[in-house]
Amino acid sequence: MYLALYRKYRPSTFQGVIGQEHITTSLKNQIKNDAISHAYLFCGTRGTGKTSVAKIFAKSINCENPVDGSPCGKCPTCIALNDASNLDIMEIDAASNNRVDEIRELREKVKYPPVNGKYKVYIIDEVHMLTDSAFNALLKTLEEPPKHVVFVLATTEVQKLPATILSRCLRFDFKLVGIEELENHVKSIFTQEKIAFEDSAVSLIARLGEGSVRDTLSIADMCVAYTNRNVTYDAVLNAVGSIDKTVLNNLASHILTGDVHNLLNELSVVIEKGKNIAQIAKDLANYFRDLAVVKTCENFNAILKYPDSFIKELEKVANSTTTDTILKALKTYSALDDEFRLTTNPRIVLEVASLNLCDEIKNYVGLEKRVEALENKKPQVMQVSAATQPEIVLANPTIQDDEKTLFGKLLVSLRARNEVMLISLLGENTDFRLDGNTLTLLSHSEQEFAVLNKATNISALNDAVKEINANVSVKVEYKKIVKELTTEELLRQKLGDDLNIKE
Ligand SMILES: [Zn+2]
Numbered sequence: 073m074y075l076a077l078y079r080k081y082r083p084s085t086f087q088g089v090i091g092q093e094h095i096t097t098s099l100k101n102q103i104k105n106d107a108i109s110h111a112y113l114f115c116g117t118r119g120t121g122k123t124s125v126a127k128i129f130a131k132s133i134n135c136e137n138p139v140d141g142s143p144c145g146k147c148p149t150c151i152a153l154n155d156a157s158n159l160d161i162m163e164i165d166a167a168s169n170n171r172v173d174e175i176r177e178l179r180e181k182v183k184y185p186p187v188n189g190k191y192k193v194y195i196i197d198e199v200h201m202l203t204d205s206a207f208n209a210l211l212k213t214l215e216e217p218p219k220h221v222v223f224v225l226a227t228t229e230v231q232k233l234p235a236t237i238l239s240r241c242l243r244f245d246f247k248l249v250g251i252e253e254l255e256n257h258v259k260s261i262f263t264q265e266k267i268a269f270e271d272s273a274v275s276l277i278a279r280l281g282e283g284s285v286r287d288t289l290s291i292a293d294m295c296v297a298y299t300n301r302n303v304t305y306d307a308v309l310n311a312v313g314s315i316d317k318t319v320l321n322n323l324a325s326h327i328l329t330g331d332v333h334n335l336l337n338e339l340s341v342v343i344e345k346g347k348n349i350a351q352i353a354k355d356l357a358n359y360f361r362d363l364a365v366v367k368t369c370e371n372f373n374a375i376l377k378y379p380d381s382f383i384k385e386l387e388k389v390a391n392s393t394t395t396d397t398i399l400k401a402l403k404t405y406s407a408l409d410d411e412f413r414l415t416t417n418p419r420i421v422l423e424v425a426s427l428n429l430c431d432e433i434k435n436y437v438g439l440e441k442r443v444e445a446l447e448n449k450k451p452q453v454m455q456v457s458a459a460t461q462p463e464i465v466l467a468n469p470t471i472q473d474d475e476k477t478l479f480g481k482l483l484v485s486l487r488a489r490n491e492v493m494l495i496s497l498l499g500e501n502t503d504f505r506l507d508g509n510t511l512t513l514l515s516h517s518e519q520e521f522a523v524l525n526k527a528t529n530i531s532a533l534n535d536a537v538k539e540i541n542a543n544v545s546v547k548v549e550y551k552k553i554v555k556e557l558t559t560e561e562l563l564r565q566k567l568g569d570d571l572n573i574k575e
Contacts, residue, residue: 077296078289081261082124085142089121089128090257090285091249096125098244100141103132108191109242110217113199115230116246119284123163125246126195126224130161133222134189152188160186163195172205179213182221191222199225200232207234214240248283251275257285258292262303267296269303275377276308279358305379315342315355317382321389324359327401327426328393330434335426349418350409353425357405361563363398366390368559370572397433399559404429475506478541482511485536494532497524503551509543514551521550 083089086096095114102108112129114122131143131153143150152158164178178194186192196202202210214223214237225241227233255278262269277295281288291312295303298311309316315323319342326335342352366372366383367390373383390398404425411425412418486495503514513533515521523529525548533546 076290077261077265077293078286081289083121083128084145085139086125086128086132087140087142089125091253092121092125092246095244095246099125099129100132103129103138103141108133108222110221111214111223111241112225113230113233113238113241113243114224114226114246115243116228117248117284118228119281119286119288120246120249121285122226122246123195123197126193126226127161127163129224130191130193130195130222133191133193134160134186149189158188160188160191161193161195163197165197166201166206167198170201170203170206172203172209175202175206175209175213179209182213182218185220191220193222193224195224195226197226198228199237200227200229207237211236211240249285249288250283251278254278254281254283254285254288258288261289261292265296267301267303270305272305272377272379273303273308276305277303280308280312313348313351315347315352317385320355320359321385323356324363324389324401325392327356327430328389328397328433330430332427332430335430336423339423339426343419349422350412353405353408353412353422357402357408360398360402360405362386363390363393364395364402364559364563367395367398368563368574370574395559400432401429475504475511478506478511478537478544479504481540482533482537482546485539486533489532489536491532491536494524494529494536497529506544509545511537511544511546513546513548515548516551516553518550518552521548524548525550 086100089096112126114126116122128142131150132138132141134149134153135143136147136149137144143153145151145154153161162181164174182192182194184192196210211234213221217223223241225237230238230243255274258274258277259269262274273295277291278288280291291308292303295308295311299307319338323335323338323342325331326338339352343349362376362378363386365375366386369375376383376386378386408421408425411421415421483495483498486498497515497520498513502516502520505512505514513524515524524533530546530548533548537544537546
């Protein structure tokens, strides 16, 4: 029977855990100093080793002769606990056992002492899936745990846990595993398995794993099966259904020149070949990220580890455009992931986003060219004295207020009307804009927007504004503010800290 690489190479000691030294070191110290807590909380993205570490920890606190904090694997307790049907290490999946009855039953069971070792360990996976009443039941056990019981709660969504649970647990945050650690891990496994590989192929697999050991090894598995144990760069691309690099180059150059017609044609060719839309967006995002690396990092060769021919192609494209433009494209395609989840027609989402991006790039390039042309003209500097300054002519003479004054007066008018709640809602989460005769209040908070947009509040706002300027009407819009990341932050988020940013 074929055993998935992820299962076959699951670590059995702390030393075998990849990329979480900050956690394994503290756990080993607790074991050496016999300072075990009753409740641990392991947080982090899927596939970063939470359950593996929990199992190693459960065995080492029971082991009769731990070796450097890890289970020896040889003593009678270790041997008993290696049997999956043992009663001392219980793994519970909260996603399927989330009801209060099940947690109550668990509360009954924890009373009984362990069969083999010193501790009974309950590992509760995806603990955020518990219902409120199940959390309350669990909390009662966490408040007065029997001496022989240790809980390890694991979650990918710690923000969903009640504060009462958080405050009872010793918390450890698992981080995404770095690309180099993943590469080394895959190489060592391929070598042990006698599988031939290209370095650039392993590097690509590690990047596709996005910080998760489990995902990386699943991709590795797929590539091994697909390539008949000779893992080349091109084979990995084919195995994961990524778009061919030449096609990506073409798509990117259409985007960067704002060539809508050819872009849509080429996209439809790719889509009709059966490529997954989300994968296309992901490939484009990765491609523009690579371009950004080439454009901004000195050591881009060491980071990207692509075949030379492809690096040359990337350099050519990168040199033909600006960092700003590359980042616009990168942000567009990275953001689509969320939108795909909400739509039944991903193709339209991809096409519309691409069209908007083309438009934006064309305008931007146009603007750059205009600025350049102006700079080249070097116009004579005009001396403007106060006396000769032209009078400012308003586009619409009925509106004498600019938007700032109007907004200020609106607040005063609201205060006169004792609309205290409205004034507080128009606090720092609100922008405003005056277009012709419409004053638009842009709320950045979804909840505040919902209140402001109630009919009674809209009419109160309009009554207040009519007192200042009878021609103006008020409307409210919701505008989500997305924090703009700098190039460096964006790249570090994706690639970790091995970047050397060009000055
Ligand atoms: Zn042992």
